[in-house]
Amino acid sequence: MTDTLFLFTLVAGTPVAVRASEIEAVVRLGEVVPIPLAPPHVRGLAALRSRVLTVIHMETQIFGKARGDAPAIFAIVAEIGGHSYAFCVDALSDICHAQGGVLPVQGRIDAAWAPFAGGLVEREGQSHLLLTLADFIAGSGSAARAA
Amino acid sequence: MIAARSKGGAARMDEILGEFIAETLETLEALSGEIVAWERDPTDRARLDAFFRFFHTVKGSCGFLNLPRFERLAHAAEDVLADIRRGTRTADPAMITAVLAVMDRIGMLARRAADAGLPDIPEAQDDALLDALHLASDGYEIFTPPPAAPPVSPPARQDMAQAPEPSMSASAQPVETALPDEERQPADAPRRASAPRSIRLPLALIDQLMNGISDMVLARNDLARRMRDHGADPELESSFERLSANVADLRDMISKTRMQRVDRLYAAIPRMVRDLTRDLGKKVRLELDGGDVEMDREMIEMVLDPLTHIVRNALDHGIETPGQRRAAGKDETGALHIVARQSGNQIVVEVADDGRGIDRAALVDKAVAARLCTAAEAAQMSDADRLALIFHPGLSTAREVTAVSGRGVGMDVVRANIEQIGGVIGIESLAGRGTTITLRVPLTLTIIPGLIIRSGAHFFAMPRGNVVELLHENSAMVAIERIGGAQVATIRGERYALIALEDVLRLDRVDTGTGPRTLMVIRSSVGRPYVLGVESVESNEELVIRPAPPAITAAGAFAGMTLPDNGQPMLLLDAAGIAQIAGLPLRETEGPLARPAAGPDEARDPTIQALMYREGDGRRRLMPLGVVDRVEDLPADRLVRTANGVYARIDDRLLPALNAPAAPAAGATLKALRLHDGHDQLCYLIDDVIDIIDAPARIDVPLGEPRLAGLVMVEDAQYEMIDPFAIFAEAARADAPDRARPVRCHIADPDDPWMRNILATLLVQAGYEVSIGPAPEGAPDIILRTDTGAPIAGAPAPVLTLSAAGRTDDAIYRYDRAGLMAAIAQATGRAA
Numbered sequence: 001m002t003d004t005l006f007l008f009t010l011v012a013g014t015p016v017a018v019r020a021s022e023i024e025a026v027v028r029l030g031e032v033v034p035i036p037l038a039p040p041h042v043r044g045l046a047a048l049r050s051r052v053l054t055v056i057h058m059e060t061q062i063f064g065k066a067r068g069d070a071p072a073i074f075a076i077v078a079e080i081g082g083h084s085y086a087f088c089v090d091a092l093s094d095i096c097h098a099q100g101g102v103l104p105v106q107g108r109i110d111a112a113w114a115p116f117a118g119g120l121v122e123r124e125g126q127s128h129l130l131l132t133l134a135d136f137i138a139g140s141g142s143a144a145r146a147a
Numbered sequence: 148m149i150a151a152r153s154k155g156g157a158a159r160m161d162e163i164l165g166e167f168i169a170e171t172l173e174t175l176e177a178l179s180g181e182i183v184a185w186e187r188d189p190t191d192r193a194r195l196d197a198f199f200r201f202f203h204t205v206k207g208s209c210g211f212l213n214l215p216r217f218e219r220l221a222h223a224a225e226d227v228l229a230d231i232r233r234g235t236r237t238a239d240p241a242m243i244t245a246v247l248a249v250m251d252r253i254g255m256l257a258r259r260a261a262d263a264g265l266p267d268i269p270e271a272q273d274d275a276l277l278d279a280l281h282l283a284s285d286g287y288e289i290f291t292p293p294p295a296a297p298p299v300s301p302p303a304r305q306d307m308a309q310a311p312e313p314s315m316s317a318s319a320q321p322v323e324t325a326l327p328d329e330e331r332q333p334a335d336a337p338r339r340a341s342a343p344r345s346i347r348l349p350l351a352l353i354d355q356l357m358n359g360i361s362d363m364v365l366a367r368n369d370l371a372r373r374m375r376d377h378g379a380d381p382e383l384e385s386s387f388e389r390l391s392a393n394v395a396d397l398r399d400m401i402s403k404t405r406m407q408r409v410d411r412l413y414a415a416i417p418r419m420v421r422d423l424t425r426d427l428g429k430k431v432r433l434e435l436d437g438g439d440v441e442m443d444r445e446m447i448e449m450v451l452d453p454l455t456h457i458v459r460n461a462l463d464h465g466i467e468t469p470g471q472r473r474a475a476g477k478d479e480t481g482a483l484h485i486v487a488r489q490s491g492n493q494i495v496v497e498v499a500d501d502g503r504g505i506d507r508a509a510l511v512d513k514a515v516a517a518r519l520c521t522a523a524e525a526a527q528m529s530d531a532d533r534l535a536l537i538f539h540p541g542l543s544t545a546r547e548v549t550a551v552s553g554r555g556v557g558m559d560v561v562r563a564n565i566e567q568i569g570g571v572i573g574i575e576s577l578a579g580r581g582t583t584i585t586l587r588v589p590l591t592l593t594i595i596p597g598l599i600i601r602s603g604a605h606f607f608a609m610p611r612g613n614v615v616e617l618l619h620e621n622s623a624m625v626a627i628e629r630i631g632g633a634q635v636a637t638i639r640g641e642r643y644a645l646i647a648l649e650d651v652l653r654l655d656r657v658d659t660g661t662g663p664r665t666l667m668v669i670r671s672s673v674g675r676p677y678v679l680g681v682e683s684v685e686s687n688e689e690l691v692i693r694p695a696p697p698a699i700t701a702a703g704a705f706a707g708m709t710l711p712d713n714g715q716p717m718l719l720l721d722a723a724g725i726a727q728i729a730g731l732p733l734r735e736t737e738g739p740l741a742r743p744a745a746g747p748d749e750a751r752d753p754t755i756q757a758l759m760y761r762e763g764d765g766r767r768r769l770m771p772l773g774v775v776d777r778v779e780d781l782p783a784d785r786l787v788r789t790a791n792g793v794y795a796r797i798d799d800r801l802l803p804a805l806n807a808p809a810a811p812a813a814g815a816t817l818k819a820l821r822l823h824d825g826h827d828q829l830c831y832l833i834d835d836v837i838d839i840i841d842a843p844a845r846i847d848v849p850l851g852e853p854r855l856a857g858l859v860m861v862e863d864a865q866y867e868m869i870d871p872f873a874i875f876a877e878a879a880r881a882d883a884p885d886r887a888r889p890v891r892c893h894i895a896d897p898d899d900p901w902m903r904n905i906l907a908t909l910l911v912q913a914g915y916e917v918s919i920g921p922a923p924e925g926a927p928d929i930i931l932r933t934d935t936g937a938p939i940a941g942a943p944a945p946v947l948t949l950s951a952a953g954r955t956d957d958a959i960y961r962y963d964r965a966g967l968m969a970a971i972a973q974a975t976g977r978a979a
Binding site: 031033034037039045053054083085 | 362365366369605606652653654693694695696697698699701702703704705708709710714715716717718
């Protein structure tokens, strides 16, 4: 079942899972061109072959600001609403099946994560927060849009 | 039919049904343009036949598809039209209205069949329409019009586009409707026979093709950049060049598949005008021009609603009732003229009515009431400012909301729609004389020429269409002053707001010391032109524009993104958005560009482009630019003098060289215009090129000198315009002296003023050699005399007699120019 296929990676040091069906590719980002006047979680534009990706910094979207300023290296490429985005992640990722599927979130998670956590996905005994990429595009998180 | 059935299956049937619906709607759309013309002249056989064919086809297809309801409607209408064709019934307006109502109903049913979400129409309602068909001969309408059709652009129509076959042949294979001919025949054989060779393609496929080619252009640019960086060997480069050219060709071709004739935009208008004028009790004569202009299909869809709205406005608010028009001393039939034309990479659509014009006072009152401005401010406004108030939300001059145009959609929405696609809307209105609304929209959305702007480490693109002029900050033509925090740039007496790009984008201004900043005079779709100061303008490229995601466009400064040749993603600046962020006033719509001097006057007097040059004697003359192939330097020693005239040796060919100076200094370099008439070339020597200007196409004063067409007025000066025909004729004569030796005409009545002044001039202009005198000199080819003059005995050449009274057996009427020329040609045994 494709529904049990997830991408597992790290965002802001936290293990997360993203449904494989949302993902086009995982790439190594080249130069990111900053965008004036854009909200802080929109890091800039990156070229992937002949395409232009809008780079979204998930950590900034979650916490309102980036902790540390390490340049993003890896990113998940996804097409949402006709636009191509690159979502920065901390580490190289794996795609594999999680037979348990999506489980409800247990316990109280950090308020910053709460709006984004869609459930838990178990993999090799470790829980991963299930994220939906589209949630990170709009300024819906704790990151206030730059005026 | 058999082939279709043998394939069987509900899916196949659905496909045929889908095609039937799409085709029916398309035919309806095409026919709706004919309705008004047919109504004006119901006896017009060709149009009657077109309508008859439509119903006949629908009826035939319906029987096959088992759609009894369509069949019943189509059958009834077909019967009525058949009666008219046979002459047993006459068409009257009420009957035509009834037929149209049936057409509308068929259209509604077809849309409903394509989209089950539309409201159903009870079948019982059809009876009223059918009754109307049979009873409607009393000269009045006996039924109420059917409910308004759903908004234009029914889903079925949006999904299909006609594409010319040749350009699509390579990709036609995957299209499901590209069936072998014999399989298509059954459903629509009668129409296919005369239809142009074309296939149907889903629009999505064309869009995909376009996206694909855009990606290819970007990939090519990327490759070009890498090759530059790494240095490629010449062989690789030449292969790349070839690939590059192919990509460019392909892009052009695919762009063309997206083009549609503006006719499509016009299709619904005649019907709308007809229906509205009936409802409003007005009389309007509609003229549609420029239907053959082509524009991007997407643009047509985008312009359709604004145009519809403008036309509704013109009919509802602009054009008066016949009574009011009579009282105002106008023809009681109003005129609505819609014209489309291409102007550079823009399409201009003008909607002009001759109605009452826009009431400025009413607009100002409303604006004051809505607190948009104070009465004192309003008093200060220019007329253009007042007129532009109409684009403010909530302002409409109509005293009351009417069913026709007062639907809460105002000119502000129309403007927003036009600007959304990078267009500009302009308005001109004269009280009592009418209103002209001009829409300017780009030809296509996806690829535009742009300027690459640098700001520190950032690069941005600006659509070239927005840039009026580029200047350096320190140019002598520019004066910059700071007034109360604002900057004003005065360029050649015109004052503009000056804003710095870095300030708008909140970037640090970098002083790179690379020289003066660049000022760009920007004309945006809203507001006055302004000046944008940038660090520098780097280059000029064709840019493939991709929409930017909402997170980026939300800021308002960017219209899209692109990947230019340097491989660095770049944002496209939104000229109007920048003005808005900078807080520039948004009142005026077109600024100095809307000045009447540049507008209607130009439109009235057709102009041609002309090259202004200086003759050897310093005189300035004009040469129609159309015949000028190039300007070239010609070393004086390349000129060869022969008995037949002067020739210039160019690329091992000898070209006739006219106007050559008698004795050029040895070793001097002369300037020559290479003229081309499509077949022959010649050199025309000049002193220097001065400028390219727009000159009136009409000659003010014809001149007698053979090489000159006459005098034209350009601004306040008069210039002599060269007659290219005469020059080429001269060169041809020099080239082939025997064949083209001018006909020698002799005028035998030197005392007759008409012969001397008028005929001689005419003959000279026609390229003939003319001698005048009682006795022929030399060896004339023809002798011309008047019928009142002395007869000529023993003439050495044929004699042609001209009469002031009219044509007689042996004389030609002297103002019969064609007859005269023909007689001369015949008498001299060759064509003039």
